[in-house]
Amino acid sequence: MTAVIRFIDVVKKFGHQTILDHVNVEFLKGKTTVIAGGSGQGKSVSLKLILRLMEPDSGKILVDGVDISRLSRKDLDEVRAKFGVLFQGSALLDSMTVWENIALPLRERTRAKKDELISRVDKALAQFGLSGHGDKFPAQLSGGMKKRVGLARATILNPDIVLFDEPTTGLDPQIAMDIYRLFFKTQQEFGYTSIIVSHDIPKVFNLADQVVILNDGKMTLFERPENIQHSTDPLIMKFVEQTMGDVYTSSEEL
């Protein structure tokens, strides 16, 4: 199995606080990995390291075998173009409407003609339940709607790799379910690699291919989600106990 993203001995500190402590982990091609961990453990920081929005203090991060720390601006843009990213706070551009936000990657990164642009953006709006809200500005949206706009923007170019930072936090369970359903459907269709960050263990947990638990600067990889329950690491046992409520949703239910 080929790794799309590899952390090699990555250390990240802020002042005296060590966020990642010699982390080695691989994210597999075409698979869904959930990164779970408590608040403030460094999940969002890990995503930013993958995108080189932050730099590690030591260690390397490879994307498709390329060490991203050495890339020129142009090559870095090329690597970044492989990603579709949902930020934790959505990071929509305030000065643009919902419609323009979703259209932005299409406008800037492709030569899509006006008709195609309109049809693709309208389709994305419909997919994420945003039809009729295209003319609103981000400040006029609820938190959950912003998330959905962010998801629509992140996926509009059918990226190779998606990074979703807490995609369903703040959404009601029904919509969260709809989004996961859409997500797994499109993943099967396009076969992208996905990394989903979550501060607890999401309901659709067992549909992930692998799970990484981030705790105290260490990432622990579980080949199968259900293996977490059998972990004997006290920290992980505690985390599981605290966050696993009615976790198990079966594929049929979804």
Add this chain to the structure above:
Amino acid sequence: MIVRAIERLGATTSYHVSDLGRMAAFLGYTIIGCLRTPFRFGELVRQIRLIGVNSTPLILFIGLFTGMVLGLQGYYTLRKVGMEGTLGMLVSLSLIRELGPVLTALMVTGRAGSAMCAELGIMRNSEQFDALECMAIDPFRYLISPKFLATIIAMPILTIFFDLVGIFGGYLSGVVLLGVNPGAYMDGIVVKVLNEDINLGLYKSFSFALLVVWICTGRGYFVQQIKGAGFGAEGVSRVTTQAVVYTSIAVLLWNYLITAVFI
């Protein structure tokens, strides 16, 4: 004790040096951003509207009253030496060489510069720049360079408005109110204002525009790197205040310098 003082001095110095380096690089990227394609013409027009057109009423108001008060004060002073006839020259030269460019720059700083700084600071804090970078969109070409060009285009035009309306204000006070000979007033402008006066005014106004937009956008862009600014909304508000103060100081110092050189 002494060692610690030296350490602190070193840290402060190195902070200011790296701050200056950052700002210089920022200016470089902004200028490169102006040359990169596709150029966002629509955004440039929108920014000219925001910075230029929307500031026009304020500039006209301030220009008019500055000219009017110059007319009054000038008349009072000139009458002491029996030279009321030169009021037109006094008003127009003061405005064109000095007050027009400086006051316009200060007004644009307060009105548009602070807004640009706060906008970019908020964008930084809400990760909008990160989002642009992830989409492989250059934030300079996309956002900052249009603001840069728009300010450099709009400010000299605003300055010209300021000067014209100010000269008219001086006319109102001097000629209409206080009875200075209208022919003498106009003559003082037409004969005594030289090309080099106008050029100096325009040159000042261009260079002030550069200072205003550079400092204001740069401070907003680097909101998270500025020492002692704090974080979040507080950081943005402190940095915005700081940008207005720095810009005003820079404009006044630079103004003195060029005036001294060209006098």
